[in-house]
Amino acid sequence: MRRLSLLSLLMVILTINSWAQPANRKAELIGKHEIQLKSDIMTPEVLWSFGRLSGEQVSPDGTKILYGVSYYSKDQNRSNRELFVMDIDGGNNKQITHTAFGEYNAVWRPDGKKIGFICAAGGDMQIWEMDMNGENREQISYIEEGLGGFKYSPDQTKVLFIKDVKLDQTVADIYPDLPASSGRVNHDLMYRHWDTWVDSYTHIFVADYVLGSVSPGLDIMLNEKWEAPMKPFGGLEQITWSPDSKTIVYTCRKKQGKEYSLSTNSDLYQYFLDSKQTKNLTNGMMGYDTNPTFSPDGKILAWESMERDGYESDKSRLFTMNMETAEKTYHTKDFDQMAHALSWSADGKFIYFISDWHATDEIYKWNIKNDKYQKITEGVHNYRSVVEVGKQLIATRVSMSKPNEIYAVNPKNGKDTELSFENKHLLDQLTFGEVTKRWIETTDNKQMLVWVILPPHFDDSKEYPGLLYCQGGPQGTVSQFWSYRWNFQMMAANDYVIVAPNRRGLPGFGQEWLEQISGDYGGQNMKDYLSAIDAVKQEKWLDADRVGAIGASYGGFSVYWLAGHHEKRFKAFIAHDGMFNLEAQYLETEEMWFANWDLGGPFWDKDNEIAQRSFANSPHKFVQNWDTPIMIIHSELDYRIVASQGMSAYNAAVLRGVPAEYLYFPDENHWVLKPQNGILWQRRFYNWLDKWLK
Numbered sequence: 001m002r003r004l005s006l007l008s009l010l011m012v013i014l015t016i017n018s019w020a021q022p023a024n025r026k027a028e029l030i031g032k033h034e035i036q037l038k039s040d041i042m043t044p045e046v047l048w049s050f051g052r053l054s055g056e057q058v059s060p061d062g063t064k065i066l067y068g069v070s071y072y073s074k075d076q077n078r079s080n081r082e083l084f085v086m087d088i089d090g091g092n093n094k095q096i097t098h099t100a101f102g103e104y105n106a107v108w109r110p111d112g113k114k115i116g117f118i119c120a121a122g123g124d125m126q127i128w129e130m131d132m133n134g135e136n137r138e139q140i141s142y143i144e145e146g147l148g149g150f151k152y153s154p155d156q157t158k159v160l161f162i163k164d165v166k167l168d169q170t171v172a173d174i175y176p177d178l179p180a181s182s183g184r185v186n187h188d189l190m191y192r193h194w195d196t197w198v199d200s201y202t203h204i205f206v207a208d209y210v211l212g213s214v215s216p217g218l219d220i221m222l223n224e225k226w227e228a229p230m231k232p233f234g235g236l237e238q239i240t241w242s243p244d245s246k247t248i249v250y251t252c253r254k255k256q257g258k259e260y261s262l263s264t265n266s267d268l269y270q271y272f273l274d275s276k277q278t279k280n281l282t283n284g285m286m287g288y289d290t291n292p293t294f295s296p297d298g299k300i301l302a303w304e305s306m307e308r309d310g311y312e313s314d315k316s317r318l319f320t321m322n323m324e325t326a327e328k329t330y331h332t333k334d335f336d337q338m339a340h341a342l343s344w345s346a347d348g349k350f351i352y353f354i355s356d357w358h359a360t361d362e363i364y365k366w367n368i369k370n371d372k373y374q375k376i377t378e379g380v381h382n383y384r385s386v387v388e389v390g391k392q393l394i395a396t397r398v399s400m401s402k403p404n405e406i407y408a409v410n411p412k413n414g415k416d417t418e419l420s421f422e423n424k425h426l427l428d429q430l431t432f433g434e435v436t437k438r439w440i441e442t443t444d445n446k447q448m449l450v451w452v453i454l455p456p457h458f459d460d461s462k463e464y465p466g467l468l469y470c471q472g473g474p475q476g477t478v479s480q481f482w483s484y485r486w487n488f489q490m491m492a493a494n495d496y497v498i499v500a501p502n503r504r505g506l507p508g509f510g511q512e513w514l515e516q517i518s519g520d521y522g523g524q525n526m527k528d529y530l531s532a533i534d535a536v537k538q539e540k541w542l543d544a545d546r547v548g549a550i551g552a553s554y555g556g557f558s559v560y561w562l563a564g565h566h567e568k569r570f571k572a573f574i575a576h577d578g579m580f581n582l583e584a585q586y587l588e589t590e591e592m593w594f595a596n597w598d599l600g601g602p603f604w605d606k607d608n609e610i611a612q613r614s615f616a617n618s619p620h621k622f623v624q625n626w627d628t629p630i631m632i633i634h635s636e637l638d639y640r641i642v643a644s645q646g647m648s649a650y651n652a653a654v655l656r657g658v659p660a661e662y663l664y665f666p667d668e669n670h671w672v673l674k675p676q677n678g679i680l681w682q683r684r685f686y687n688w689l690d691k692w693l694k
Contacts, residue, residue: 029100030073030080033426040431041456042493044682047484048072048675051422053404055105056396060112062389063088064132067406068106069422072675079675083117085132088389089408090419096134103128105149105236110156116140118149127159127214141207141214148202149236152209153245158273159209160239160248161217164200167225188257193590194232195637195669202227204239204250206273220248220271220278228252230266230290237291243298247272249281251290261592264288265309268301281321282328287314295348299323300368302342302351305330310593311518313475315511316340318353318366331371336510339364343387352376352386352393356508359437359449359479363395363409377414380435382480394419399480400453400488401432431456433492435480440501440535443527449509450532451478453488453498463543465693467491468533468570469500470551470558474517474525474598478502485576485672485681486552494686496693499536503528519600519610521582522561522617529558533569545571546693552576552633553641553670557619560649563630564622572692574685576633577641577670580649582618588642623652629659631688633681635668661688 033049051069058065065088070081081102086093097103099121106117114129121128122139124146130137141147143163150161171181184197191198201224207217221228228250229238238251253266268281268289282289287306294301301321306314318331318339332339341354351366361382365374376393377383384404386395393409397416406420433454439447455464469486471478478500488498502509504525505517517525529549537544549570551559556578563573579585583603586595596602600610630653634646646662653660663684665677672681 028073028076029098030071030076030078031082031098032069032071035426037426037429040429042430042432042490044490044679045074046426046430047487047490047682048074048678050403050426050484053396053406053420053422056385056394056406057107058088058387058389058394059108059132060110064108065394065406065419066106066108066115066132067420068103070102074675074679077674077676083115083134084420085115086419088394090406090417090421093420094133096130096132098134107152110152110154116150116152118147120146127161129212138212140212143205143214143216147205151236151239151241153241154243155245157209157245159207159214159217160241161205161207161214162202162229162236162239163205165203165219166200167223168199170199189261189592190257190590192639195639196232201225202229202231204228204248204271206248220276221252224254225256226252226254226260228269234290240292240294242294243296246274249292249294249301251292258592261590262596263309264306264312264593266290268292268303281326287311288316289319291342293342293344295344296346297348300348302344304339304342310597312591312594312597313473313507313514318342318351320351320368331366331368335373338507339366341385343385345388352388354383354386356382356477356479359451359477359502359506359508361479363393363414365411376411377409377416380437380480398482400435400451400482402427403482432489433458435488440532442524442531444524448528448532449502450536451488451498451500451502452536453492453500455492455495455497458541460541462541463546464495464497464541465546465548465689466497466499466533466536466542467689468529468547468549469498470529470549470555470562471500471503471506472551472553472555474505474521474554474557475507475514476554477507479508484678490682494689496689497536497542499533501528501532503532518598519614521557521599521614523613526558526561526565529562530566530569548572548574548689548693550574550576550689551578553578556641559630560619561617561622563628564619564625566628570628572689573628573630574633574688575630575646575649577635577638578632578645578649579619579641580645580652581620582615584648585641585645586615588644590639620648620652623656626653626656626658629688629692631661631663631684633663633665633684635665635670635672637667637669640670659692 053069056067066085068081068083070079072079083097083103083106084095101119101121103117103119116129118125119128127141128139147161147163171183172179203219203221205217208215240249248271265286266288270279286309289305292303305317305319308314316338320329337355339353343352354361355364363376363383363386381397381399384396395407395409397407398404407416409416433456436452440450442448491498507514549562556575559573559575560580599614601608603615605611632646632650634643636643650662672678
């Protein structure tokens with residue numbers, strides 16, 4: 001339901017790599033898939049062969065780029081991550097690790113002489129170091145039960161790391177004579193989050209660093225029952241050292257139980273190493289305050305801030321604080337866009353950031369003194385990160401037609417040059433469909449941007465079946481993303497035309513457009529979906545009698561809702577992890593702030609018109625109208641939208657006599673992350689669509 005931060009995937013990556021290894025043999029190496037394709041049309045197996053690039057880091061002297069690539073094995077049903085180093089211009093690109101353990105959180109040591117990373121080669125995840133060519137690997141930490149990530153202090157005298165701390169008693173602690181009991185005793189909310197039960201709290205530790213050695217470390221949040229970084233997606237971008245290495249600023253929501261489940265009010269806290277005191281820097285700012293970053297001289301702190309408590313999709317604002325006077329400045333007040341992925345220029349005069357506008361994520365530069373901004377890039381793509389290096393920018397970029405790669409960008413004209421070419425060997429063998437953009441008029445006379453993706457080798461004299469793509473979130477943008485499930489080029493490769501509307505409730509079109517959906521589920525955004533598909537169906541090459549609707553999360557809700565209201569427009573549906581019964585969903589989900597904001601409140605509040613309208617539009621109340629084949633996908637470890645939502649929808653379809661299929665994963669969460677499950681997902685997905693639309 002929340003947009004996943006593109007800069008905080010470390011813990012997700014670690015989870016993916018922790019899948020069970022073969023019990024009777026050592027894990028095999030997993031590397032780049034150097035394969036010769038049999039066809040220029042993408043298949044699920046080819047999709048899972050792409051290397052997934054992340055974690056780019058520029059060396060302290062600005063001459064090298066370090067990054068990691070995760071490779072997936074269908075046979076081993078797991079991933080492995082390897083590290084690469086190349087020159088700043090993309091030359092001398094070399095893979096510097098070749099292990100079956102996976103190397104994560106790779107960073108340059110401040111002096112640039114070593115690369116630090118975490119690895120489970122010795123058992124638990126620990127900090128290791130090696131030369132920039134991958135030689136002389138050495139474990140430098142021996143933290144009990146391992147750690148989850150780390151950062152060197154700028155002066156290279158200390159290291160901060162994150163580690164889970166157990167502070168609550170379990171049944172086995174209370175009843176030592178029942179060590180095998182699997183029972184859980186709860187007395188408050190937020191007892192589970194996203195896909196895990198809350199058994200521990202992630203804390204920040206500070207340790208002395210002497211070349212080749214890290215001490216056990218001091219817990220700077222001792223006995224505090226809250227976490228930093230914040231679950232479920234927070235990473236090391238939520239923690240930063242001051243340039244003088246004397247303080248740490250971190251993000252935390254210091255609430256527990258019911259209060260935690262109802263609030264998004266996080267703050268930035270400054271921890272002073274000498275006095276061991278902590279100061280709240282954003283007290284009284286009631287929404288998310290997160291992702292702090294210091295100016296190069298340490299005099300100004302910048303961060304991303306939301307204004308309203310309980311609204312996780314509020315405008316992400318650029319704020320700064322003068323660290324001497326504590327004066328705060330809201331810079332983007334008149335900028336009707338989000339600001340993410342902040343990074344400072346070397347002279348401290350500008351902040352670069354990423355912002356979504358009209359369904360692409362571009363690089364911007366903000367002048368701190370005069371509050372003027374410059375849009376640097378423009379194109380059909382999404383930039384994901386940016387950092388200034390000399391007279392150029394180093395950034396990562398993705399699109400519907402290309403996975404993430406590293407680019408050099410000219411800050412004056414936005415011209416970019418690809419550097420990494422991780423997936424060129426596959427892309428050169430594939431033919432992708434054309435991604436087109438069009439503006440369509442809505443029922444309330446507004447203009448809506450709709451992506452239309454055509455099949456490879458498109459022939460406008462033929463008629464193709466179509467798919468209406470329903471986006472999740474619900475405030476997740478339909479921008480130029482690359483997905484390993486909801487991949488538009490994969491859909492197009494199966495000879496479908498994809499219609500992907502930026503309907504009401506999506507960012508990149510101003511706050512009014514974004515916020516309209518809250519309290520209006522089943523309202524204007526559903527009309528937007530129908531406007532999009534009705535308009536594109538006028539094309540001679542789209543067969544109006546062979547159109548389906550697909551989506552996940554809020555997109556799954558959309559499919560369920562459309563199934564009861566579509567008036568024969570669609571011939572097949574697929575709903576993944578969708579909300580079916582909103583009354584049940586309200587009491588089953590974990591982050592109550594989301595349900596309260598977007599639905600308007602609890603269903604028992606009969607005087608609340610917004611809430612009553614929301615629950616009146618619950619898809620389960622329109623099952624009597626279902627008459628179209630529907631496939632339902634859900635997973636047991638999805639605690640955001642629990643598996644019973646999918647089971648209920650499937651059972652309703654069968655009882656109604658509607659052709660239905662239920663694909664269930666007992667070991668996946670709100671996504672499908674394991675290779676064999678991912679390939680199965682793709683096969684059943686297209687098997688169902690082909691059965692009813694071809």
